[in-house]
Amino acid sequence: MKTAYDPKKIESKWQKKWEKEGIYQAEESYVLRPTSYVKKKKFYGLIEFPYPSGEGLHVGHPRSYTAIDIVTRKKRMEGRNVLYPIGWDAFGLPTENFAIKNKVKPAVATKKNIANFTRQLKSLGFGFDWSREINTTDPAYYKWTQWMFLKFFNSYYDEKTKRARPLSEIKVPPKIRLQGKKAIAAYLDEKRMAYKASATINWCPSCKIGLANEEAQGGVCERCGGKVEKREKAQWMIRITAYADRLIEDLDTVDYLDRIRTQQINWIGKSEGASVDFDIEGQDADKKNLEANVSVFTTRPDTLFGATYLVLSPEYPLLDRWLQDGVIKNARNVQEYREGARKKSDIERQENKEKTGVALDGISALNPATGEQIPVWVADYVLAGYGTGAIMAVPAHDERDWEFAKKHGIKIKQVVAPVYVDEINSPRENKRNVPRRSVVCVVKHWSKDEILCLKWKKYDWQTFVIGGVEAGEDMVAAAIREIREETGYQHPKFVRILGSEYIAKYFAAHKDENRIAQITGLYFELKDGVREDVSATETAQHDAVWVTRENARFFVRGAGVHELLEPLLGGVGSAFLDEGVAINSDFLNSLPTADAKEKMIAWLEKEKKGKHTVNFRLRDWVFSRQRYWGEPIPIIFCDECGPVAVAEKSLPVKLPDVRRYEPTDTGESPLAKISTWVKVKCPTCKRSAKRETDTMPNWAGSSWYFLRYCDPHNRKEFASAKSLKYWMPVDLYDGGMEHTTLHLLYSRFWYKFLWDLGVIPEKCGSEPYKVRRSHALILGEGGVKMSKSKGNVVNPDDVVEKYGADIFRIYEMFIGPFDADAPWDTHGIEGVKRFLEKVWRIFTPVIPAQA
């Protein structure tokens, strides 16, 4: 008689037995053995530790946890010493909001949620090492989070060695030292890796919290989806930008999915270029010398000769000064414009089709290359956060600048010409390369809508009227000469220049040479049909033919001729964005773009008008939050001593028990209201002082938790060097794609900083995770996202109750490729049930009848 497969009879029993025997616990003995011993090789598998919400486990969690459970179980069976740890990322808004709403303490709610989550995780049979469980809200844990913040506070970034170092190692310049204690303190404060500064934060009015740019992408709060506003606030910042280059470069040393790599690189947004200084002049004689300049960052220094105006973002600081000093004549318009811009989000400003702006009346800028005065505009399509908050506008070569210039009637000057290589008459090797200035004349009939073209006889060419321009010769005059000589028509009237200048490279068979022709298109209309005979040499080469305007594009051939056809057929033209050859640029003329960039940068540096600069999109990390349920920032403000670090022996600065958690409308943390907690003695001078009431963002605890798992009970250090050397780096890390530019970037930075200081041993390497992968979502039945409002949420407890853990696990692994979203399907899970029932039948030995 056989027994049937009954998960309830076997699962709980084995879970208890495994826990009792500790079979999933990492073997600590190998960590402590001297290196002379043969060590068991380790394998460190990691999942993003969960936020213990009141809702409990979501079916999406086990997709990640089961996956890494499978890998680590295999590694254990292959003889590795496996670490697969679990813990709780328990600080943050959801618990605090729950506490406010339900009038329970966040710590109490957290404890209850953790107990529920634990039950759920254990019921799924994951091989976690529960003996290493950590909790970010445990003072024994956040003591070290605060300790690390103080490391940031007391360190600076040494640009020479490209490492963070303790502030005590810094060499204060003699002239600062001469100025005394306060000057030295100010100098040091400027260098700290953690510093307080006025920052534009994204304020979410419904969560009442300030968000970093990463948390407010798209102009919406990533927690509640509501629109965020820009506000200025004094915030703690951490100098992540010092690590921008290393965060990009070291991606080459790890195995991340391509799309994860790309997202990080794009978020950091490195661009190489130059900063250029524009002197500002007042237009009135008495205000001429303003002693001001505007520095811009540009990735196209080669186009400086084409910078026909300057644009300042509405937030540009000097505007305040000029408005105050009465330098700007249209002050009211400018102020109104600035107010309007403050209300818009960055996204709205960038997507704005209207291209609004106000020209500053009373001010102009000096283009350092041309020496010409150019207007200065204020426009919100320039963001304060990019580069210097000001740009040099080159409308001929930038789309937004082009649209703005067209709208507001600003001069457009072409300084880069595209290069076209003729495919039919390609330049030939071993022939002379002759540069030439040419005109292409597009000549219209006096009464019909037809264009005069040339059909060549000896060669298979069909062209407009073309000809060379002699040195010093006027282009229009040269063109008229060519029209008369080649076609005989006597009365062409010049209308306008057609299209942009371009370079054509081709083989001129009739002269047996390669030509590099810089071509300008000129549009003429014949006044009448008065025509004289054309010379024999000309008629031997070509015939003049009339072609309708529409057919011109089929008739005329030649590299680059589309540049003329487009405007001829009614095109409005556009900015030329690509690389080409410099034109109308004095000492840069005829240089290819890359060379022109270099030469301009060299010239700027020589003239002291600018220099080579690298720019990053990444901004320093806004680290302050004005909420209760987070790690207190361990700083004390003393009127005498300024911001002072809490002494290490006084850590942790514990979160006090509070009765109410609501943030204030002025945006201060609820801790600010607890005067007994806030009042404290300054650690340095013992005078009366105040604690910092801002708390850390929820990212703080998760930036280093994977280090704590290595040595979770250590009271003296966040982790011993021995344990870090044995366990780090993480061998396989699975997490959500939504954390790519947040947790993943923050934690890599945090790790590199600690590694620079040596508190993470050098041997561990500069990257925390060898391999990073990402799981996809489990959707509701039918493929729609699971959500409470849709009522299609599948509760893991129900699934385990009905099918047991094994069927649930196999189903989630079988549901589809790991990196593809997959809908929940009840039929699918029944199929897995049949599979395990079959397995049970195949391998259950027959029980003898007499037993």
Place this chain on the structure above:
Amino acid sequence: MQKHKHLDSPVKPENDNVETLLNQTIKKVGDDIETLDFNTAVSALMILANALSECKVQSAECAEIFLKLLAPFAPHIAEELWQKLGHETSIHVAEWPSYDSKKLVADTFELVVQVNGKVRDRLTVSSDISEKEATAAALASPKIRAALDGKKPKKVIYVKGRLVSIAI
């Protein structure tokens, strides 16, 4: 209907095909776990389970290997069945199976022999048999000689790994 021999005398897999599939599955599941291709690993386990369910006798080797491959995915049922097979230590610290790379391809296959389009015999031959040897084996078969009835074959077609087709 399924009997299990007593498992203190290990027995090899029932036939070549099962042994090949077993080795292939060990490789597939192992490789797939490394590349996080869990869905195809589960497929492979299902295919192996189906094949094993057709075996008249379960070998100890098959049972142990299958359960060890299943263990990371379904730890409870794997542990339970492992213990029922007589083990006293956990399957989760047992040694992960390794495959024999020579056994990834079956040693033999079934060669079908047709005469004038009708299947007249099936021969078990070695996987690396040559066309010449296959044709010779086909023609030597008693059933085929009977079907040929003294006539000389007009045309012989060989499909590698599958069949010999004789037209008379």
